[in-house]
Amino acid sequence: MFILTKIADLVQISPNDFSKRSTVAIEDNINAKYSNKVIQKIGLCICLYDLLWTSEGLIGHGDGFVNVNVEFRLIVFHPFKGEVMFARISSCSPNGIHLRTDFFDDILVPFDELPDEAE
Incomplete structure (x- = not known):
């Protein structure tokens, strides 16, 4: 997750x-x-975990900003397909089921994404 x-x-x-x-x-x-x-195909970024590498800063022309190339790791929320999550149903609509967890308030699960035994 x-x-x-x-x-x-x-x-x-x-x-x-x-x-x-x-x-x-x-x-x-x-x-x-x-x-x-x-970030598409990555997930919801939560926060920075750590910095792995940084370059020396270069001052940009005309704006005064310092540009730094960095490598870092982020903590990302990325549930995989088929993962079981505990949630409460907050509502249901023709689009799907709206769920609530301790972490998120509005999760939409489309009906076509539900397992066959959920009907």
């Missing part, structure tokens, strides 16, 4: 963040960019 995913990206640190330690500024920017976002 929860996995670690390795990602490489370019992080831009704004001049407002120059007062922070570089690792803290990088971590804050990664969390702002990825936390609570869904």
